[in-house]
Amino acid sequence: DINVLQSTMLQELSSHAMDIYDYLLAGVDPRLKSYPLMQSPVPMTVILLCYLFFVLYLGPCIMANRKPFQLKEAMIFYNFALVALSTVIVYEFLMSGWVTTYTWRCDPIDTSDSPEALRMVRVAWLFWFSKIIELMDTIFFVLRKKHGQVTFLHIFHHSFMPWTWWWGVSYAPGGMGSFHAMVNSTVHIIMYFYYGLSAAGPRFQKFLWWKKYMTAIQLIQFVLVSLHVTQYYFMDSCDYQFPLIIHLVWIYGTFFFVLFSNFWIQAYVKGKRLPKQDIKQSLNGTAVHTNGRHQENGTSIGINHGASNGSSNGCVHHENSSKMKKA
Template sequence: MRDPNMLQETYSHTMDIYHYLLEGFDPRLKDYPLMQSPIPMTTILLCYLFFVLYLGPRIMANRKPFQLKEAMIVYNFTLVALSIYIVYEFLMSGWATTYTWRCDPIDTSNSPQALRMIQVAWLFWFSKIIELMDTIFFVLRKKHGQITFLHIFHHSFMPWTWWWGVSYAPGGMGSFHAMINSSVHVIMYFYYGLSAAGPRFQKFLWWKKYMTAIQLIQFVLVSLHVTQYYFMDRCDYQYPLIIHLVWMYGTFFFVLFSNFWVQAYVKGKRLPKQDIKRCPNGTTVYTNGKHHENGNGVNHISPITTNGSAHYENGSTHMGKMKKA
């Protein structure tokens, strides 16, 4: 049996560390929702993981997938508008006004511009909480093949780390990647919104392949920007740890997305095995054929091969058409 005194001492040390971390928080954020302690934020993310990895699939196991077309259209275009607003606020609160795009320290004053940066930094973090709905849509629509390690890691790790970044370092050169990420999300959620709108918009979605390329460019820009820090004679940015984390984050995700690019567009391994079906007459039908890059479960055009010729039909209606043929 463990010594109660030792357990008490361990608990006391843990609480000391916790209170020490809280003392370093930016006091200007104390009135913002979910910013008083990391516990609510961590609880939300743990509930998210529990639902998408365990509870949600079990609930949906014996149910038909939900048809959430209207909800997804509203959701995607709302995030487009929110992302545009976040990019604009980042520009106006420093990046297009007073920042040099090199060594930009955090403005710790209570000036209107500094408080504006605080606000948009929090809003960017909160948008990551909203984006957890991407995976919820996957689960409710039974698109389990799209709940990949890359998707889950990105949607859980990003808001957790950014909560700490906002708490300690809202603004300065460490916020560059947030502005770039929001810019990419304007394009990304616009694409998903069009896709959710139905087959009549499919002809406007020829640029799906380039979504991954845009994301790769994002990580290159982020890594290059923070790499400047290592070659400066002097930089007064207050939290170098943020710079190191951003560099590792950009490099790590560049590797993951590069691997996806190679597997999907170089080797052509875009079709999960469970999406390949064979009809009794030997016809091969590919359902849900195109893999998603970190999306929210929109319908894509799937190739249907019949008698040696390739046709394209919406993945949700191809079976009816095959029976009719």
């Protein structure tokens, strides 16, 4: 009977899926079992799905007929709080191995329960959790109706990185695979400090002349990360326990280097992604702050969506003002 056969196949597939799930969870570092949201990938996945639902549908629906929130004080606090958190993360990464016992080449994961190894586990989890906090970047955009900054790359980065890093932290909290987390947190100290000043208002514009170099700092980040993991491919031997993470970090660094390079060319060489009043300033190499306009909590990278005037079923649709532009 066809129905019995289909039911049997579904049961077998379900059984195999559960076996794979149990196998994956069995490999999770037992030292992380007591940390929040680390017992299973389900809560983390639910959080990210709720984030996507809000920023892509629910948030724009709620804000469709409302004026944008200002949120100045909240954003100032948020950005400078992330500066402080990122500073702590960088310090903890350094003291957990990178300036104590690591060689900056092939550094395996310390799986012991030594104080330094447990410190690395803690900061690896803290770095991952900071990515959950940073989902607020996009929520601020939606509440302030900054639809042009809710780009494809922005959403992809904020949702994909926390999901992949959950698995990275679960299996490999430390070792050479944690280098990119330390570098990323260093960049975030600079980035959120810029955003904090930017959110403070026009009187701080004179201190933001280095806006253009934010993209350059991001590019340097990806170069450093890619170069560091590239060492692995030229070593005679390396006992780092999870080579897959090395491959993923290399792909991730290279992928974003290409996308950020394209943004640099479009924004600062061709001037295509800036307001018309700012193009001349940008091409001359000066800072872009005409009439107090500035980017806050994100870079306009990827597919740029502008808010349209029309609505359907009470929701604002975000469409390009011209043709869709690929990242």
